[in-house]
Amino acid sequence: MSLLSLEGVSRVYATRRGLFGTPVPVRAVDHISFSVAPGRTLGIVGESGCGKSTTGRVALGIERPSEGTVSFEGAAMPTPGTPEWRRLRARLQLVYQDPLGAMDRRLTVAAQVAEPLEIHGIGDKAERQDRVAALLRDVGLRADLAQRHPHELSGGQRQRAVLARALATDPALLVADEPVSALDVSIQAQVINMLTDLQEARGIAMLFISHDLKVVRQVSHEVAVMYLGRIVEQGDPEAIFADPLHPYSRALVSAIPVPGPRRIERIVLSGDPPNPADRPSGCAFHPRCALATASCRAEVPQLKPAADGRQVACHLVEAA
Amino acid sequence: MADPLVSIRDLRVAFHGLPALRGIDLDVAPGEAVGLVGESGCGKSVTWLAALGLLPRTAAVSGSVRLEGQELLAAAPSVLDRVRGGRIAMIFQDPASALNPVKRVGVQVAEALRLHRGMEGATAEAEVLRLFDQVGIPDAKRRIHIYPHEMSGGQNQRVMIAMALAGQPELLVADEPTTALDATIQAQILDLLRRLQQETGMALVLISHDLGVVAEMCRRVCVMYAGRIVEEAPSGELFAHPRHPYTQGLLAALPDMVGPRRRLEAIPGGVPEPWNMPPGCAFAPRCGHATPACDAGMPGFVPVGPHHQAACVHVQPATVPA
Ligand SMILES: Nc1ncnc2c1ncn2[C@@H]1O[C@H](COP(=O)(O)OP(=O)(O)OP(=O)(O)O)[C@@H](O)[C@H]1O
Ligand code: SF4
Ligand SMILES: [Mg+2]
Numbered sequence: 213m214s215l216l217s218l219e220g221v222s223r224v225y226a227t228r229r230g231l232f233g234t235p236v237p238v239r240a241v242d243h244i245s246f247s248v249a250p251g252r253t254l255g256i257v258g259e260s261g262c263g264k265s266t267t268g269r270v271a272l273g274i275e276r277p278s279e280g281t282v283s284f285e286g287a288a289m290p291t292p293g294t295p296e297w298r299r300l301r302a303r304l305q306l307v308y309q310d311p312l313g314a315m316d317r318r319l320t321v322a323a324q325v326a327e328p329l330e331i332h333g334i335g336d337k338a339e340r341q342d343r344v345a346a347l348l349r350d351v352g353l354r355a356d357l358a359q360r361h362p363h364e365l366s367g368g369q370r371q372r373a374v375l376a377r378a379l380a381t382d383p384a385l386l387v388a389d390e391p392v393s394a395l396d397v398s399i400q401a402q403v404i405n406m407l408t409d410l411q412e413a414r415g416i417a418m419l420f421i422s423h424d425l426k427v428v429r430q431v432s433h434e435v436a437v438m439y440l441g442r443i444v445e446q447g448d449p450e451a452i453f454a455d456p457l458h459p460y461s462r463a464l465v466s467a468i469p470v471p472g473p474r475r476i477e478r479i480v481l482s483g484d485p486p487n488p489a490d491r492p493s494g495c496a497f498h499p500r501c502a503l504a505t506a507s508c509r510a511e512v513p514q515l516k517p518a519a520d521g522r523q524v525a526c527h528l529v530e531a532a
Numbered sequence: 533m534a535d536p537l538v539s540i541r542d543l544r545v546a547f548h549g550l551p552a553l554r555g556i557d558l559d560v561a562p563g564e565a566v567g568l569v570g571e572s573g574c575g576k577s578v579t580w581l582a583a584l585g586l587l588p589r590t591a592a593v594s595g596s597v598r599l600e601g602q603e604l605l606a607a608a609p610s611v612l613d614r615v616r617g618g619r620i621a622m623i624f625q626d627p628a629s630a631l632n633p634v635k636r637v638g639v640q641v642a643e644a645l646r647l648h649r650g651m652e653g654a655t656a657e658a659e660v661l662r663l664f665d666q667v668g669i670p671d672a673k674r675r676i677h678i679y680p681h682e683m684s685g686g687q688n689q690r691v692m693i694a695m696a697l698a699g700q701p702e703l704l705v706a707d708e709p710t711t712a713l714d715a716t717i718q719a720q721i722l723d724l725l726r727r728l729q730q731e732t733g734m735a736l737v738l739i740s741h742d743l744g745v746v747a748e749m750c751r752r753v754c755v756m757y758a759g760r761i762v763e764e765a766p767s768g769e770l771f772a773h774p775r776h777p778y779t780q781g782l783l784a785a786l787p788d789m790v791g792p793r794r795r796l797e798a799i800p801g802g803v804p805e806p807w808n809m810p811p812g813c814a815f816a817p818r819c820g821h822a823t824p825a826c827d828a829g830m831p832g833f834v835p836v837g838p839h840h841q842a843a844c845v846h847v848q849p850a851t852v853p854a
Contacts, residue, residue: 259714366802367572396571396741401785401798423715430787430796453789467719469744470789471771480723481716484684 213286214247215417216271216385221245221280222441223266227489238489240266242441243280250384251411253418255432255449257425257464259485263441264421268387271419272304273297284385302332302381309390311370315362321348321373322358328380347376352406368399372406379410386411389421404430425468429453437461440488440496443515447522457524460497495527503528535600537562537702537735538583538620543595545575545582550806552578554759554830556595560703565729565736567746567767570756571803576739579756580705584620585612618648621696623689625708630692631680637691638664638676641698648699663694666731668724686717693724697732704729707739722749743786747771752839755779758804758814760830765840776842778815813845821846 536559664672710718784797
């Protein structure tokens with residue numbers, strides 16, 4: 213059974229073109245559907261502006277979808293601000309790129325980790341202290357760091373502290389938006405291992421959002437590639453990164469520099485990613501796609517099952 | 533190696549008495565591409581900022597940086613002004629902040645042309661158009677009149693590169709030129725840098741924390757750790773047979789793009805703080821091979837293969853002299 217599921221979800225913002233222009237609707241997220249089961253990770257990759265973070269916020273219920281439904285444990289996500297939503301909040305947590313921005317500079321690490329326990333009225337003072345100590349141990353922070361302030365920690369230690377706080381309320385779902393992108397490789401590996409260990413131990417479901425394909429491949433059970441608000445390919449990470457079927461995923465995967473031999477030939481796309489406010493007709497990727505045909509310019513391709521249980525939204529990929 | 537274009541010897545930098553660079557030796561030959569990799573704060577940028585006299589006065593700099601024999605560290609400002617942007621150009625990670633936001637991009641490139649090549653008026657404008665074309669900015673005639681904020685990050689980086697090329701440099705130092713860009717745009721810019729290097733014959737120093745980027749762009753790679761170069765090798769050799777425990781650790785910590793997934797091998801701990809430098813090898817507190825000998829003094833370079841050396845007490849020297 214899935215824990216979180218999104219059904220035909222769109223998120224439309226009104227943005228103005230120029231200072232006095234009329235507002236135009238921008239579809240940051242356009243008709244996406246997926247589900248995540250307990251203990252599993254769905255990785256979302258794509259370039260800036262493709263709608264990854266908006267998807268994360270909608271999944272958490274922080275933002276309402278303009279169309280479609282979000283459900284959590286089989287029931288519709290409550291409206292933000294309502295008592296039901298507040299009760300649910302403890303079970304849905306967000307971790308994002310900038311740990312310093314996520315922390316209160318005046319509070320010690322221990323105080324920050326205890327905060328969600330106090331807010332949700334979990335345990336008495338002594339129990340909370342024990343719980344904080346256990347959480348810090350779980351994320352691999354030395355006990356003496358508990359009394360430090362955020363600016364006295366390294367980047368990796370801060371991200372661990374943020375995670376300890378996110379885990380305090382024993383969440384069922386963690387939305388991690390570029391959680392290791394600001395960290396150096398050697399520290400990144402520590403945090404990734406810790407995340408996957410904790411997930412295994414606690415059965416947490418994860419939505420892991422990142423522009424770093426290597427990291428997403430490492431942590432995900434399933435991966436979705438987004439382009440301009442839509443999922444263009446979804447399936448098993450090893451299969452997608454070894455042999456991407458959608459022309460955009462092919463270009464994206466081939467663009468990743470790797471030390472050592474590469475498996476698929478580099479495809480250098482021309483042009484910039486288009487503006488979501490100026491969405492090309494048909495397949496949004498067609499202006500940059502070397503294979504585009506007349507139907508690609510006219511018709512929006514839908515996600516269809518392709519080889520090995522994968523889903524691909526491209527007119528030229530044979531349906532299975 | 534041919535006579536070096538730039539030769540750095542025992543370059544040291546300290547800020548407020550704390551060491552940031554602890555003795556860098558590095559040669560760059562004419563036309564070659566050298567990569568500098570290492571984690572945040574290891575001194576990649578400071579190396580070149582010091583070499584070009586771009587550090588604030590609070591920095592204590594010593595050692596030697598020679599450009600075809602001419603010492604740059606003690607050089608007069610007028611000499612440095614001619615070298616910077618002329619014989620050696622530098623581009624930075626964040627193009628938006630390096631360009632002047634209130635000046636049209638074409639004007640900024642024209643200024644570089646006037647400064648370094650004495651070009652004015654129509655000659656300069658024609659050259660700006662040629663440069664825009666060379667760096668792949670479409671519709672150059674119109675684009676020279678717009679402002680940086682009207683262009684995407686990738687296009688701004690192209691303008692930065694055009695500006696760097698304006699002085700016809702013999703060496704381009706590119707400091708994380710693609711870190712702020714999306715993957716497909718990064719691929720375009722790396723492609724461009726590679727092509728320009730072939731077309732102009734300039735040398736390239738590419739600074740990056742991304743091992744993949746330097747592996748693809750550079751023939752030779754230097755790995756830095758805590759203000760020193762700890763390993764240097766031809767790039768294929770470095771990634772196939774890393775010899776320094778830090779380089780080995782970095783590669784093991786990096787997730788793969790192909791093959792079955794494996795648990796990452798994280799390097800324990802973190803980089804040492806400048807006020808808390810280990811007495812010998814700076815990597816010793818995190819190193820699985822460390823012995824008391826590692827704390828005895830800073831390990832010197834040991835030749836481990838052709839053009840391959842590692843600064844570690846425990847690597848075996850190559851039996852055949854390199
Ligand atoms: N102007 C400055 N004043 C004081 N300290 C400085 C200054 N510039 C750099 N440093 C310090 O020097 C050390 C080396 O910095 P440098 O910028 O060269 O690192 P880097 O390898 O380029 O890192 P990154 O990958 O983060 O760019 C760091 O500890 C940094 O904090
Ligand atoms: S010198 Fe010693 S501590 Fe340093 S890398 Fe070599 S074995 Fe490790
Ligand atoms: Mg730097």
